[in-house]
Amino acid sequence: MSKVKVATVWLDGCSGCHMSLLDIDERLIALAEKIDLLYGPLVDAKVFPEWVDVTLVEGAVSSEEDLAKIRKIRAHTKILISLGDCAVTGNVPSMRDVFTVDEVLNRTYVENSDLKQLAPESVVPKLLNKVRPVHEFVNVDIFVPGCPPSADNIFYVLSELLEGRMPDLAMTARFGA
């Protein structure tokens, strides 16, 4: 049986969802026999694979780069999972939506700096005006709310998919949990 190809992606989030994935602890060892982790912060690939079965997306969409990335990933992924509140609702990153991008950058780079008081503008990706959940841009197949989702919920989702079933989190996951 060929291994299931999995990627993980980190957009605008805190990495807590990736950490919760690692919190499945020793179950990770058994899981490693069934999946190939092809892309993500935990492995070394620099290019998104041409095709993966499952991509777990942590984080909201907040910059032009995030947007380009999630569109590309969607086109190369069979099952896209919004992992955690930032991806699902926008969560804490979306709290900046009530301010303008300039206001946010000014606070950090002008008011709270002593030298070179200018917002970065080269190389770094431009921020979008609003931080949005992933499904406002691309089709999402499975939603796993939680800040972060519990390791048990993440393990349940992966196990169900490996068994060829669609996980149903409706009654076990809640926003903010």
Added chain:
Amino acid sequence: MSPASVEIKTLKIDGRDVGAREDQTILEVALENGIYIPTLCHLEGLTEIGACRICLVEVKGTPKLLPACVTRVQEGMEVMVNSERLQNYRKVIVELLFSERNHICSVCVSNGHCDLQSMAQKLGITHISVPYRHPHMPVDASHERYINDHNRCILCTRCVRVCHEIEGAHTWDVTGRGSQAKVITDLNTAWGESDTCTSCGKCVQVCPTGALSEKGKSVSEMSKRRQFLPYLTLMREGRP
């Protein structure tokens, strides 16, 4: 009122035959018979206003959906409280509530103790399918003991009703229409400057979300105490 003047009606709720007094609402009868109808703006001890529409039910012969909390029973009524159609409407209502303001559950004082949050879970909502509005809403922390965070308010008006009906102060009211609507204290002055507020805290305890909270509470620490309400109502009705 004397028992003789009350007529008894019989009706069906989800196929079950139930009896009710003529002055009862569908919601009351359902509750008495252990049939669950979800609610948000309803709170035992306060008048019903049918604001949130979560308790919408289907009544045979009527094309419209009717709010169970303000619809009186009628003889021979056939009520459906849990159809797929209703579930879908309820989901949309809760999703709209989430999209309207800034409900950041993870960092809310009422995380884990919130009626809106648990309603979403009960209805199986795993994401909000309408775009978030994320309006800039103020936080009024001018009161010595309490905070009013409009970001978390769902305009259920429990605060308005408890203040008027139980405390008798009528500090709270609603201003504006549609998406501009918000709860206010006195004539839209800062809560801390209110002349009428008795600082009794009933509004805080009945608030379903983290909109009204006690100062000093950290995230997830604001659980509400509501046991007092039916007791207060009972005591008041018992008075001559």
Added chain:
Amino acid sequence: MQKITIEPVTRIEGHAKITLHVDDSGNVQDARFHVTQVRGFEKICEGRPFTEMPALMARICGICPVSHLIASAKACDAILAVRIPETAQKLRRIMNLAQIVQSHALSFFHLSSPDLLLGMESDPAKRNILGVLAANPQMARDGIRLRQFGQQIIECLGGKRIHPGWIVPGGVSEPLTQERRDQIMAMLPEALAISHRTLTWFKSQIESFRKEIRTFANFPTLFMGLANEEGELALYKGWIRFIDAEGNIIADHINGPEYQNYIGECGEPDSYLKSTYYKPMGYPEGIYRVGPLARLNLCKRIGTPRADEEFAEFRELERHTVLSSFYYHYARLIEILFAVERIDQLLHDPEILSKHVRAFAGPNNYEGVGGSEAPRGTLIHHYKIDENGLITSANLVIATGHNNLAINKGVLQVAKHFVKGAKLQEGMLNRVEAVVRAFDPCLSCSTHALGQMAMHIELRGPDGALLDALGRN
């Protein structure tokens, strides 16, 4: 002039890219480390009640949320102007130490051990924790267990492994039960054994990394960190101390808002990560490092018996201070040992089960500064509030910002040494990334990029027969 981009930098905690500028003869002229995301926590907290800060600020980072909880709660303690109960302080210390263990374990085993065990030039497809699992199951299991140990303690105390809300202004929200204490104590022997095993292994490997030791950000800088009254390692509470490359104390006992006189923040036009510098020396001369290496360089003792033995050996590496950032790994392992020993000591404290764990007060100051040592270095939260307790401004100085100048300089050093000629080799680029990993930067706000490399994409149909059953496409 040619430009080489390494993007994304992988196996680090956050997302970033590196650009190398190469001249016509193939020599690296300049190297830049860019952090590519910002979330604006210093703005989004504006207008929020200060009591919300610990849990909100914890969302800066899912790896070290406890550090943010602590720095934030301490800033709030200062706003309340209370002395929190002794037991609350000890319980916070335990959670902080548990986090040091789990975060250091993540950095060492999950992110860096692939380079150390499999080699800098090994197959990138296998160069990850699952590759380590195949090559040395014991080591991978040790890493998973040690991280689990830290996370379980956090869960025992705070009810949740990531983003627990348990540390609050004035103390902690729940006392420790005897049952939970015994549960943690039962885990200690295994954690101690793993710490020893790993340290022994690492020390046996040092010789084979001479080249990396010589070039991984190996240069004189200042070091900054907290130290307590006795000059011992201080992770929860202490005063900021600066030392120079020779180990002389150049500033000490810096407390509260005073940090602003010593630490300057400078924007970088091409990165969302600002650089901090030692103000009296200016920018960029005031380059300094923080984190495990800095902490062990600036303290006199560690404070627990076994860790102090290891510390003595560590300090023998060089005459004054240990300068190579490769030794961050070494320092990290010693700190893990210390953390396990100290947790044991704290759990034996007769007061640790006391129910008095929180002080209550309203805001008594309009301003509060809280600092603590995060796994990666000194973390400072600084809040100002209005008369109603709503945040009017916040300044956060994050560990990785302190290291930014050194990371940039380190990347240049290692790139100059390993990247030569027009031909790029995988092992060279991995070393450039590995120097970044040695600092264990917690960028906590970042993205992955698909890369500027030419990518030929062929869409092909799903091949996993197992998943076909789902009928989605």
